[in-house]
Amino acid sequence: xxxxxxxxxxxxxxxxxxxxxxxxxxxxxxxxSIAWPKISIVTPSFNQGxxxxxxxxxxxxxxxxxxxxxIIDGGSTDNTLSIIKKYESYITYWxxxxxxxxxxxxxxxxxxxxxxxxxxxxxxxxxxxxxxxNVVAAFIKDPSIQVVSGYExxxxxxxxxxxxxxxxxxxxxxxxxxxxQVTQPSTFFRAEVIKKVGLIxxxxxxxxxxxxxxxxxxxxxxxxxxxxHMPLAYFRLHENSKxxxxxxxxxxxxxxxxxxxxxxxxxxxxxxxxDYWISNxxxxxxxxxxxxxxxxxxxxxxxxxxxxxxxxKYINLQFQQDNLEDAYWGLKQLVKxxxxxxxxxxxxxxxxxKAILK
Numbered sequence: 001x002x003x004x005x006x007x008x009x010x011x012x013x014x015x016x017x018x019x020x021x022x023x024x025x026x027x028x029x030x031x032x033s034i035a036w037p038k039i040s041i042v043t044p045s046f047n048q049g050x051x052x053x054x055x056x057x058x059x060x061x062x063x064x065x066x067x068x069x070x071i072i073d074g075g076s077t078d079n080t081l082s083i084i085k086k087y088e089s090y091i092t093y094w095x096x097x098x099x100x101x102x103x104x105x106x107x108x109x110x111x112x113x114x115x116x117x118x119x120x121x122x123x124x125x126x127x128x129x130x131x132x133x134n135v136v137a138a139f140i141k142d143p144s145i146q147v148v149s150g151y152e153x154x155x156x157x158x159x160x161x162x163x164x165x166x167x168x169x170x171x172x173x174x175x176x177x178x179x180x181q182v183t184q185p186s187t188f189f190r191a192e193v194i195k196k197v198g199l200i201x202x203x204x205x206x207x208x209x210x211x212x213x214x215x216x217x218x219x220x221x222x223x224x225x226x227x228x229h230m231p232l233a234y235f236r237l238h239e240n241s242k243x244x245x246x247x248x249x250x251x252x253x254x255x256x257x258x259x260x261x262x263x264x265x266x267x268x269x270x271x272x273x274x275d276y277w278i279s280n281x282x283x284x285x286x287x288x289x290x291x292x293x294x295x296x297x298x299x300x301x302x303x304x305x306x307x308x309x310x311x312x313k314y315i316n317l318q319f320q321q322d323n324l325e326d327a328y329w330g331l332k333q334l335v336k337x338x339x340x341x342x343x344x345x346x347x348x349x350x351x352x353x354k355a356i357l358k
Contacts, residue, residue, distance in 0.1 A: 018129050019057035030065055030133065037116040037139065039132055040068040040191060042109030044102050048123035049079035051236065056083070058126035058234075060090040064133065068092045068115045072105040080123075103200040103208050110194060118191040124236045125185045128153075131232045135188045138226045146220050149187040150228035152235045163231060167213075169222050173301055174309035176222050177263075180256045182213035185233035193220065203288065204259070206251040211259050221300040257282035262290040267307045270333055273314045280317070308339055315347060324354055 041059055045052055059069050071084055073096035084094055093112050099105050106120050138148045149167040166183040170176040197215045200208050257278055264274045296303055311333050318327035331347045
């Protein structure tokens, strides 16, 4: 049985049937004897009347029995409010008032959330059918899981749909942290984790979810992340989205370098290496001075291990570029921090061999 009455005769806004043309096979049935955990979804919005109806329908037509849906609008002047009012009987809470931007809107929504599982869905993206049941099934199966993340369908400006594998976990936690990359629409968190990680940063404008992801990894690691090998959300790239109109690649690298540089500062990576990261690894001329106080769970990763990762990568890059003096300097930094392992020994042997061959 559906938990809502059907809303029909709404024109399709994409070439996809879902979530416009709904039939019985699209509506997931559920076992009423199961205590389904509450899912809280927050949609930040501002003048996205062209897209938000698709977003709203993809949430309420999940037919999930324990849903809390919150829309935080920044005072839209287009047709957004009329669309929200059209569906407000299915919306737990909504407000339309000026705010300080997307991150502020999400944080306002988080403050209203009372669910056990959390995600935000931007007003130009939408979920695939049965996403909530697929996500919750993973959380129920393994209580140690803190995050469930899936694939995504990326819809480009020309209408091309490309499947993206979403949030990628590297072989080591250190590398995953350095990548600072999460596909947020398809990534669901336990709400208690979000409360521990903290609110979305308002001084990051493009990959605020990336900083949130790094903070999560520092506290919980990546072994608590379950990867669903199925698409959970549609991510729309259109001419007015930040991703397209503001050049995501450059802004992503700019903010990514700012986040990682600040983490390096906090864990006391030498300034020489931090500067090298900005100019030679990320190749960005400027960056934000964030001055964060990062929380690190030593049972997940130690500051020394994370610092050593950046120093070792610096040394490897110097060897690749045949900068032997800088490689030697880097090896000395590891020795100074009481790190004497196979990597250090091999590095000094490599320096010795190269010196002899010269």
